[in-house]
Amino acid sequence: MAALIDLNPVLEMLVLGAALALVPTALVAWRARRQGVRGWAAWQRVLTVATLFLTLDLVVFGAFTRLTDSGLGCPDWPGCYGETSPWGAKTAIAAEQAVRPHGPVTHHKAWIEMLHRYLATAVGALITGLMVAAWRRRHAPGALSPWWPTLTFVWVCVQGAFGALTVTSKLQPLIVTLHLLGALLGVGLLTAQVRALHPAGSRYERETTKVWASSPWRRAGMLVLALLAVQIALGAWVSSNYAVLACADFPTCQGRWWPEMDAATGFTLWRPLGENGQGGWIALPALTAIHMAHRLMAVVVLLALLVYGWGLRRHTVWRREGRVLLGLGAWQLLTGLSNVVLNWPLVAALAHTLGAALLVWWLVRLLVLPGWARPAGAMVRASKGLHATNRLQRAP
Structure with a gap:
């Protein structure tokens, strides 16, 4: 039996994560140099965008790990049976697979789990580098x-701790749910920083930003984002409890508009996976309550996205933002329905997770104002530099 926490390979994991982080960093740096990127602020934005992109990949790959039942492919943390990779642990994996051929530990599940950890370590290395450079x-x-x-560095450390808890708690639903919510919080946090580093732009863009800062549509967007956060939490609770197939029909559930439900058990937060919190197995009415809560909240969120997206679409300045929101809302509706009526196919489930992450990205991008997180001194220096550049450009 492997120890739940085995720190023997931790140094190798950190070195591997740093090495992996160098690959996207080098690619981004090469492309940025070809595009003539100058100044630390511009470089900071480029590298933060790269980190955000990898974080979105990590969210989707985390969903893939969970949906392929690979979360316990390596039953210890941070390595695999005390090794840096499943290659070194192949004997232990083979022994466990011989005892339980259909259990959580197999060679391919171990690789899926470790690839997820490698990617997470690379994201952590990028965030650490950004903090030091900042x-x-x-x-x-x-x-x-x-x-x-x-x-952001503190966030990624907390996410790492939740990754360890996910393994040591044997995929306890509350831990898995918080881990997914934390991942999307990271998407929002990095998106906000990318937006804060957005260049000043033209005078028209600055005036538009000033109008948007006090617009009631921006305040309404904050409410939409809050509703989306609740819906994502409910979706994570559905996924971590494997309650998607509690209702295999639509718009009814189990052939009824209001099936038998046990919300008290379904929303007992602290309990092992598959149990009801009282020593027994969780029953269908509890899983149905979990599923129906997510389905009913989906109606509220989709209506909010429809009203908000259509309202933005009516304004010339924000027409693109409204269209993207409407498109992402339609994407979530179609992938959510596909999960139910097509018996939870892997592609639809991954697409649904990606859609949730993209909604967080787009709403945060829309709501955060350029320059909001820059120090006042840096803003003044940037403004002076911009004015000096403009004077040089106007000089004969």
């Missing part, structure tokens, strides 16, 4: 306040 370049014109990359 403090070293904190006085650069237009740079982001270093406290925001530091907050």
Whole structure:
């Protein structure tokens, strides 16, 4: 039996994560140089965008790990049976698979789980590098306040702890749900920093931003984002409890508009996977209550997205933002229905998770104002630099 926490390979894991992080960093740096990116603020934005992209990949791959039942493919943390990769643990994996051929530990599940951990470690390495660089370049014109990359670093450490708890708690639904919510919080946090690093732009863009800052539509968007967060939490609770197939028909559930439900058991938060919190197995009415709560909240969120997206679409300035919101809402509706009527296919489930992450990204991108997280001194220096550049461009 493997120890739940085995720190023997932790140094190798950190080195591997740092090495993996160098690959996207080098690619992004090469492309940015070809595009003529200059100044630390511009480089900070480019590298934060790359980190955000990998974090979105991590969210989807985390869903893939969960949906393929690979979350316990390596029953210890951070390595696999005390090794850096399943190659080194192949004897232990083969022994466990011989005892339980259909159990959680197999060679391919171990690889899926470890690839997820490698990607998570690479994201952590990128975030650590961004934090260190932000403090070293904190006085650069237009740079982001270093406290925001530091907050992101704290976030990724907490996410790592929840990753360990996911394994040691044997996929307890509450831990898995919080882990997914934390991942999407990271998407929002990185998106906000990318938006804060958005260049000043034209005078028209600055005036538009000023109008948007006090617009009632922006305040309404915050409400939509809050509703979406509740819906994502309910969706994560459905997924972590494997309650998707509690209702295999639509719009009814089990052939009825209001089937038998046990919300008290279904929303007992602290309990092992598959149990009811009282020593027995969780029954269908409890799973039905979980599923129906997510389905009913989906109606509220879809209506909110429809009204908000259509309202933005009526304004010329925000027409694209409204269209994207309407498109993402339709994407979530179609993939959610596909999960039910097509018996939870893997592609539809992954697409549904990706849609949730993209909704968080787009709403945060829409609601956060450019420059909001830059220090006042850096903003003044950036403004002076911009004015100096404009004077040079106007000079004969």
